[in-house]
Amino acid sequence: MPVLIFFSSHWFLSLFFQTFFHHRYASHKMFTMSKVWERFFHFMTYVAQGSSYLTPSAYAIMHRMHHAYSDTAKDPHSPHFFKDVWGMMMHSREIFHGLVTKTIKVSPKFLGNYPEWAALDKFGYGNLSRLLWVIFYVVFYAFFATAWWMYLLLPFHFLMGPIHGAVVNWCGHKYGYQNFDNNDDSKNTVPFDFLMLGELFQNNHHKHPNSPNFAKKWWELDPVYPVLRLLHFLKIIKLRRVHG
Numbered sequence: 497m498p499v500l501i502f503f504s505s506h507w508f509l510s511l512f513f514q515t516f517f518h519h520r521y522a523s524h525k526m527f528t529m530s531k532v533w534e535r536f537f538h539f540m541t542y543v544a545q546g547s548s549y550l551t552p553s554a555y556a557i558m559h560r561m562h563h564a565y566s567d568t569a570k571d572p573h574s575p576h577f578f579k580d581v582w583g584m585m586m587h588s589r590e591i592f593h594g595l596v597t598k599t600i601k602v603s604p605k606f607l608g609n610y611p612e613w614a615a616l617d618k619f620g621y622g623n624l625s626r627l628l629w630v631i632f633y634v635v636f637y638a639f640f641a642t643a644w645w646m647y648l649l650l651p652f653h654f655l656m657g658p659i660h661g662a663v664v665n666w667c668g669h670k671y672g673y674q675n676f677d678n679n680d681d682s683k684n685t686v687p688f689d690f691l692m693l694g695e696l697f698q699n700n701h702h703k704h705p706n707s708p709n710f711a712k713k714w715w716e717l718d719p720v721y722p723v724l725r726l727l728h729f730l731k732i733i734k735l736r737r738v739h740g
């Protein structure tokens with residue numbers, strides 16, 4: 497039981513901070529917050545992602561490129577240019593690493609206005625931090641796993657952030673229905689997106705990239721939007737006014 501609680505907590509916490517901090521805040525600035533809260537959420541994002549910490553600035557740049565070049569050859573992770581999800585992951589990993597190390601050139605229009613924390617970003621992206629988190633996950637399983645198959649869940653812990661990215665990028669541009677014609681292959685994979693916390697409403701999101709609510713029809717539900725409304729009500733974040 498502790499292993500399953502640990503697994504689902506890690507799954508949803510890592511995913512929540514990815515959609516909240518990396519995607520909706522760093523990439524799209526759907527809301528603003530004070531520097532103190534930004535640091536708090538930045539640190540929590542690091543803890544939640546652990547060994548697969550994704551530098552928010554690099555995530556934001558890559559994600560802005562994805563919106564600008566959606567499903568074209570310049571898209572960093574369109575499923576339509578790869579024969580399997582692993583090939584797509586390796587390609588986006590290479591671009592991501594190039595953005596972190598600043599070894600690839602990108603248009604200045606994708607740069608700036610994202611959270612940066614030099615010390616944490618450097619440590620979190622480094623091998624020592626990754627190794628320590630991996631040891632922590634393995635030790636937790638060594639103490640609490642009650643069946644051999646539970647150890648098969650460990651690779652998910654190691655690569656949680658990129659796995660979520662791959663599921664969203666692959667499924668969200670390949671399987672599902674479209675509410676809008678966005679001149680790309682973005683799809684809404686399911687009408688109630690609990691497992692990926694709203695991220696699978698890619699078709700809606702590409703149509704309204706700055707809207708904090710990824711659900712657009714009355715029968716769709718983005719479970720993170722009410723959380724944003726609550727944080728706005730509590731004055732922790734300030735939602736931007738968007739139309740449409």
Ligand SMILES: [Zn+2]
Nearest residue numbers: 562668682698
């Ligand atoms: Zn997309």
Ligand SMILES: [Zn+2]
Nearest residue numbers: 523559701705
């Ligand atoms: Zn986006």
